[in-house]
Amino acid sequence: MRFLGTMAWRNLWRHRRRSLITAVAMAFGVGMCMATLALTDGMFESMFEVMVEQQLGHVQVHHPDYPSKRLLHDSVEDASTILARIDALPGTEVASPQLNGFALVGGETKSSGAMLMGIDAARSIRASPLHERLEEGRFLRPGASGEILLGHKLFEDLDAALGEAVVVVTQASDGSLGNALFDVVGTFRSGNAQMDRSGAYLPLQDLQDLLVLPDQVHQITVLTRDPGAIEAYAEELSQAIGSDTVQVQPWWEASPQTSQMMGMRDFSALLILGIVFGAAAFGVLNTMMMSVFERTRELGVLRALGIRPGRLVWLILIESFFLAGLSAVIGLMIGGVLDWYIVVHGLDFSSAGEDGFSFSGIVLDPIIYGVVRPISIAYIVVAVFVVSVLSSLWPALRAARLRPVEAIRSE
Amino acid sequence: MMWILAALLGGAPAWGQAPPEPTIEELLNATDDASRGESSIAVIRMEIKTSRYERSMKMKAWSKGTERSLIKILEPAKDAGLTTLRVGDxxxxxxxxxxxxxxxxxxxxxxxxxxxxxxxxxLVRDSRLSEDFTYELTQRPGEGGDNYIVSCVPKPDAPVVWGKVVAEIRPDKVPVKVDYYDDDGTLVRTMSYDDVREVNGQLSPRIFQLTPHDKPGEYTRMTFEELQLGADIPDEMFNLQALKKQ
Amino acid sequence: MPIVTVRGLTREYQQGAVTVKALNGVDLEIEEGEFTALMGPSGSGKTTLLNQIGALDEPTSGTVVIDGKDLTTLSSAQLSDLRLQRLGFIFQSYNLIPVLSAFENAEFVLMLRGTDAAERRRRVMETLADVGLTGMEHRRPSELSGGQQQRVAVARAIAGRPALILADEPTANLDSTTGHELIALMKGLNEQHKVTFVFATHDPKVMEAARRVVELEDGKIARDTRK
Structure with a gap:
């Protein structure tokens, strides 16, 4: 078979120009695919960071009914015991509890409805970038009480000022009217419009007192040490907690929409590959068709000399395989340069939106940095070969079906 | 709905001395005014039962005219002093x-x-059955029951959230119960009246119980422990400055 | 036993509405060691007959038997193998593989057969010496003259020591002197190595050298002369 390779390789260089044009065209496809995939991978990576790691966590712990009903009473009880169990698990990076409730927040003159979120400041700092999203003032101080952090729009709506006390009034779980004063220590800008308009963070303990939900939380967001082993971790955690009224969900179960959105990563990759290589396939088909057509006599001679039709198919396929290899090599160089630029400098999409790149209500950094995954490059390279070989299958079969007498007589 | 306001404010029932045959309008007015008066001071016990909690509150309520009222919680101690002021809407x-x-x-x-x-x-809705509804007498005493039953449908522009209201009223114009239906014709809640006593020479129910039909077993019951009608209440009681001084 | 036995061979072509009988009942036997020329005017059917014997084309009726095998019963792959193992071809326009060197062209059949490298090298070098191309092994066809190319073609045909070599107008593209040299070369191989040659030609030089001349007219054998 080796001499078939030799012949195929030399055949490729017979029409240097044509082969090179085809190869370079495919190589540009490869390069563009690499750049586009690096970009989408980068986008999805930052979406994963923003939507999964910063919002959902890798794993969520909550009352089974809480996600669907979001009722005040569907809480996780004995939260401190459960937190201790989560912390004891070796796969745990950090667990951050949260208690939610609706309230009326009043400033000196104005009041507004708000979504209260009781958090453990020390854990939140480790688990989420919330403390980095401050607009003014400072984050909640770990261990402190009587402090509140307001969404910047809510802060404006209340005509509040830093250091001023706002009153928080809410319907507590026992039917009483929970009310207390909190000092505004800061404001945040999360990028999520609803959060900025109505979100308010306060110490978990304070909210538990206010809502009369002692040692209860609505959810615990867990980040694991190994994002690749979330499923196993969730299983392990579920057993460690061992309670029917506490549900442990990996993020993709907790938010099927997010999961669906992240699933578009593969779809978009396939779409890009499909478009680029659909076009490339025609190039290869054309090149190989011409190559077979103009070599009809030569192929007839090979048949006369006793080569089997099957081997002739191989000869053509190997030729296109080399063409693919050539394209891949040039393409990797082109793509390497593009990838380098996108990874190092990023692409600025700030013209797409004023605050950043908005995707389903989530605001992403307007500058998207590429992420190069070996698997993406592997996809592309495999695609080059598969497309090239597949699209030369027809010319190859045509070559094999030539009738020797007619082929030799041609020209 | 005016009845809750009326109930909370412990107004004076204006029952007449059983004239031969009350008009429908008279029946509805009597229901609307079940506990409303020009001015009143009442002490009310409110018992709330839900699937989550049960609580009992004692409160004192002042009202003057139809626009102004003040309710102050007396018990439990945790909530004592909480005050609600209503002026108009x-x-x-x-x-x-x-x-x-x-x-x-x-x-x-x-x-x-x-x-x-x-x-x-x-607390703030103030519609009247006799004014904001078109009504029709569906049963007279003796026609399958002892009481009047009046079916009321809101007029197009009335400030009413209900699709239909059905009131059952005794021949002596004391309300028995009022059923509230939504736009789909589903019975949403029932206000029932009990423990009828004579106050200031007029018959008036002492217990008002609200039963929401979408939450089985739950209710809010108000019992008028004290009721003083026609009291002289200064206007200054019903302003924001006065709230803190109560 | 003859290498090739042809019985009642007919080959018809469809040219528009007209059926052309290129071969019309040919009977022929070719024995080992023959140096035979198929002669005749254009359209007499000599190339068609050569293609039939070379297992390159299927007959309309009749049989071609090579090594006791009726070609009509063989599959396409079996026909390929038969050509590879038993037959050699020389064409009018040389038809060398342009991307292969002289050595590699001559080596091609041995390659296909899977002969081991040392044996291939020995046989190819020997054959190239026989056709007088020693020292030109690495040249590509484009770097050789017509005569040299045809010598490579002869080397390719004989390197595998086939039972029968079929040559279709091998001298038509060569000048007279070169043609003479090539005929002499093939004649020498025939005498020296007992290689069997069948030519389709109207070159008088070939006819002169041939020991058997089969003349075709209108798809039939008109004369079969042995010298």
Whole structure:
């Protein structure tokens, strides 16, 4: 078979120009695919960071009914015991509890409805970038009480000022009217419009007192040490907690929409590959068709000399395989340069939106940095070969079906 | 709904001396005014039962005219001093613990008042069956029951959230119960009246119980422990400055 | 036993509505060691007959038997193998593989057969010496003259020591001197190595050298002369 390779390789260089044009065209496809995939991978990576790691966590712990009903009473009880169990698990990076409730927040003159979120400041700092999203003032101080952090729009709506006390009034779980004063220590800008308009963070303990939900939380967001082993971790955690009224969900179960959105990563990759290589396939088909057509006599001679039709198919396929290899090599160089630029400098999409790149209500950094995954490059390279070989299958079969007498007589 | 306001404010029932045959309008007015008077001072016990909690509150309520009222919680101690002021369509809560007064924004008017089955809206709505509804007598005493039954449908522009209201009223014009239906014709809640006593020479129910039909087993029951009608209440009671001084 | 036995061979072509009988009942036997020329005017059927014997084309009726095998019963792959193992071809326009060197062209059949490298090298070098191309092994066809190319073609045909070599107008593209040299070369191989040659030609030089001349007219054998 080796001499078939030799012949195929030399055949490729017979029409240097044509082969090179085809190869370079495919190589540009490869390069563009690499750049586009690096970009989408980068986008999805930052979406994963923003939507999964910063919002959902890798794993969520909550009352089974809480996600669907979001009722005040569907809480996780004995939260401190459960937190201790989560912390004891070796796969745990950090667990951050949260208690939610609706309230009326009043400033000196104005009041507004708000979504209260009781958090453990020390854990939140480790688990989420919330403390980095401050607009003014400072984050909640770990261990402190009587402090509140307001969404910047809510802060404006209340005509509040830093250091001023706002009153928080809410319907507590026992039917009483929970009310207390909190000092505004800061404001945040999360990028999520609803959060900025109505979100308010306060110490978990304070909210538990206010809502009369002692040692209860609505959810615990867990980040694991190994994002690749979330499923196993969730299983392990579920057993460690061992309670029917506490549900442990990996993020993709907790938010099927997010999961669906992240699933578009593969779809978009396939779409890009499909478009680029659909076009490339025609190039290869054309090149190989011409190559077979103009070599009809030569192929007839090979048949006369006793080569089997099957081997002739191989000869053509190997030729296109080399063409693919050539394209891949040039393409990797082109793509390497593009990838380098996108990874190092990023692409600025700030013209797409004023605050950043908005995707389903989530605001992403307007500058998207590429992420190069070996698997993406592997996809592309495999695609080059598969497309090239597949699209030369027809010319190859045509070559094999030539009738020797007619082929030799041609020209 | 005016009846809750009326109930809370312990108005004076204006029962007549059983004329031969009351008009429908008279029956409805009597229901609307079941506990309303020009001015009143009442002490009310409110018992709330929900699937989550049971609580009992004691409160004192002052009312003057149809536009102004003030309710102050006396018990339990934790909530004592919480005061709600109503002037027209506006509600304010005074929170003694933090010494603040908060106006309830329109967005939260649908929320529960003090954990009861009454909404803030119920406190300020002021429709009258005899004015905002078209009504029809569906049963007279002796026609399958002892009482009058009046079916009321809101007029197109009436400030009413219900699709239909059906009141059952005794021949002596004392209301027995009122059923509230939504636009789909589903029975949503029932206000029933009990423990009829004579106050100031007039018959008046002492217990008002609100039963929401979408929450089985739950209710809010108000019992008028004291009721003083025609009291002279100064106007200054019903302003924001006065809230803190109560 | 003859290498090739042809019985009642007919080959018809469809040219529009007209059926052309290129071969019309040919009977022929070719024995080992023959140096035979198929002669005749254009259209007499000599190339068609050569293609039939070379297992390159299927007959309309009749049989071609090579090594006791009726070609009509063989599959396409079996026909390929038969050509590879038993037959050699020389064409009018040389038809060397342009991307292969002289050595590699001559080596091609041995390659296909899977002969081991040392044996291939020995046989190819020997054959190239036989056709007088020693020292030109690495040249590509484009770097060789017509005569040299045809010598490579002869080397390719004989390197595998086939039972029968079929040559279709091998001298038509060569000048007279070169043609003479090539005929002499093939004649020498025939005498020296007992290689069997069948030519389709109208070159008088070939006819002169041939020991058997089969003359075709209108798809039939008109004369079969042995010298």
């Amino acid at each position: 506006n509600l304010w809560n005074y929170l003694p613990k933090v010494d603040r007064t908060m106006k309830i924004p329109s967005g939260l008017m649908g929320g529960s008042w003090m954990g009861s089955h009454f909404t803030n809206d119920d």
